[in-house]
Amino acid sequence: MAQLTVTAKGQITLKKELLEHLGVKPGDKLEVDLRAGDVVVLQPIEKKYSIEDLAGFLKPNGIHLTLEEINEVIEKGWAGELED
Known part of the structure; x- marks a missing residue:
């Protein structure tokens, strides 16, 4: 289990192995779902x-x-x- 530290600004940084596990890369977005029991x-x-994203793809x-x-x-x- 990974441990994260909350900064003075109330932010956390996800560890590389967590991001890899989720399959996300810089610029990707995550959905946060709050469930019962913290x-x-x-x-x-x-x-x-969009079609603009495909420009230069080929x-x-x-x-x-x-x-x-x-x-x-x-x-x-x-x-x-x-x-x-």
Whole structure:
């Protein structure tokens, strides 16, 4: 069990292992649910993406395939012939 310290401003910092356990990264948001008996539940909020968030998502990475090569990869994928 991790221990957290409350600062003079009434803030806490979650330890890295807690953030990793929750699967959250900088900029992500958490929902806080107060339960009976001094229980606090933290849950990550699923991020909603907009079309603007996707800008630049398909940046070229140096791999260039012809349509024939792309079709070959697709065929191998459907046939279960691709390695992980």
